Amino acid sequence: MDSIIVSGGTPLNGDIPIAGAKNAALALMPATLLSGAPLTLTNVPRLSDIKTMTALLESLGVEVTSMQGGKVQVLSSHAMTSTRADYEIVRKMRASNLVLGPLLARHHEAIVSLPGGCAIGARPMDIHIDALELMGAQIELRDGYLHAVAPGGLKGARVPLRFASVGATENVAMAATLAKGTTVIENAAREPEIVDLVRCLRAMGAQIEGEGTSTIEIQGVEALGAATHPVVTDRIELGTYMLAPVFCGGEVTCLGGTLDLVTSFVEKLDAAGVDVSESDRGLTVKLRGDRPRAVDVVTEPFPGFPTDLQAQMMAMLCLADGTSKLEERIFENRFMHAPELVRMGANIEVQGGQATVHGVARLKGAPVMATDLRASVSLILAGLAAEGETRVNRVYHLDRGYEHVEDKLSAVGARIERVQER
Incomplete structure (x- = not known):
């Protein structure tokens, strides 16, 4: 396994290109299962999770052709061979469950292993199951697999989600495109990724309204067709790199970034003393003073503060002037990066879903261990500010969500390298 070594204290200046959203x-990608016609995706990020989803779709018989180094993918499910998503692939990634709705919608059956992913909470499938059962699916859990059938096809229904789950909203929205009648998703997730999916489904011929609001209405159609769709900019990668110059000084422009993707995050940055300006090139970020100011953060579904930026924000607040409080309301077990930051000299107290961060004047380099995807990059960011050398171990998590992080940071002046673990 690889490690990443960061030598802190160097200001960052220049441009960082932001990839398509993981x-x-x-x-x-699973939307291709809804149609036998080709789906072409552009601006696809080159990540290990994308490779895992590709492997899963290919195991079902989907033809996947990659072009331009993987940034363009053409997917076709005209000759599918299976409706079974096996454990050996699904266990690697939580998003694998997104094949369930499309398979049920078009083929009226699916056998899908319970998914895996980062250890940041249970993230149960019951919301997905309850929603699809309202649409006429019959789902039974046997031997770690969801065995689902929809005799005669799915039917439109009123689907109230008890939690604004992104995955459940996506699964139901895809399933409803081919269901008989009208489906109304209530308490739907509002994230930009939902909006992006709906725009793609509409390009394929789906009849959907309400994306970006808490009520999405889908009128089922007989079949979907071919489409070409660009993947939206990754707001989490955007927010991550926006924080980089706050740790060690300088001015960075995140190419392709727009304020509408990170509004609540930018509000907290402004309160912390960070300038963010928007241009046709992207978002430019610079710290106004010598240290950021303490702010309180509560993670919430979009448009609230993203849970996927909580670890990075905590790392920044370790250096803030004052005491900050962070409350995690989306996932349990998502403060596992806190003990690693403490190893670098941070002053953090964690009680359940709340963390209190007392800002310190400086951090010191240390060997630390990544526990999940966002924790990985938070430790790298902390290393940018730390005195001496920080070695981040177990960075295989990082490659699931960040495209060539060491190359992007090196290009703006960071002293960072990837090495084989000792």
Whole structure:
């Protein structure tokens, strides 16, 4: 396994290109299962999770052709051979469950292993199951697999989600495109990735309204067709790199970034003393003073503060002037990066879903261990500010969600390299 070594204290200046959104691409790719016509995706991020989803779709008989180094993918499910998503692939990634709705919609059956992914909470499938059962699916759990059938096809229904789950909203929205009648998703997730998926489905011929609001209405159609769709900019990668110059000084422009993707995040940055300006090139970020100011953060579904930026924000607040409080309301077990930051000199107290961060003047380099995807990059960011050398171990998590992070940071002046673990 690889490690990443960061030598802190060097200001960052220049441009960082932001990739297409991982979480959007992982929902867009299974949409190919809804049609025998080709789906072409552009601006696809080159990540290990994308490779896993590709392997899963290919195991079902989907033809996947990659072009331009993987940034363009053409997917076709005209000759599918299976409706079974096996454990050996699904266990690697939570988003694998997004094949369930499309398979039920078009083929009226699916056998899908319970998914895996980062250890940041249970993230149960019951919301997905309850929603699809309202649409006429019969789902039974046997031997770790969801055995689902929809005799005669899915039927439109009123689907109230008890939690604004992104994955459940995506699964139901895809399933409803081919269902008989009208489906109304209530308490739907509003994330940009949902909006992106709906736009793609509409390009394929789906009849959908309400994306970006808490009520999405889908009128089922007989069949979907071919489409070409660009993956939306990754708001989590965007927010991550926006924080980089806050740790060690300088001015960075995140190419392709737009304020509408990170509104609540930018509000907290402004309160912390960070300038963010928008241009036709992207978002430019610079710290106003010598240290950021303390702010309180509560993670919430979009448009609230993203849970996927909580670890990175905590790392920044370790250096803030004052005491900050962070409350995690989306996932349990998502403060596992806190003990690693403490190893670098941070002052953090964690009680359940709340963390209190007392800002310190400086951090010190140390060997640390990544526990999940966002924790990985939070430790790298902390290393940018730390005195001496920080070695981040177990960075295989990182490659699931960040495209060539060491190359992007090196290009703006960071002293960072990837090495084989000792």
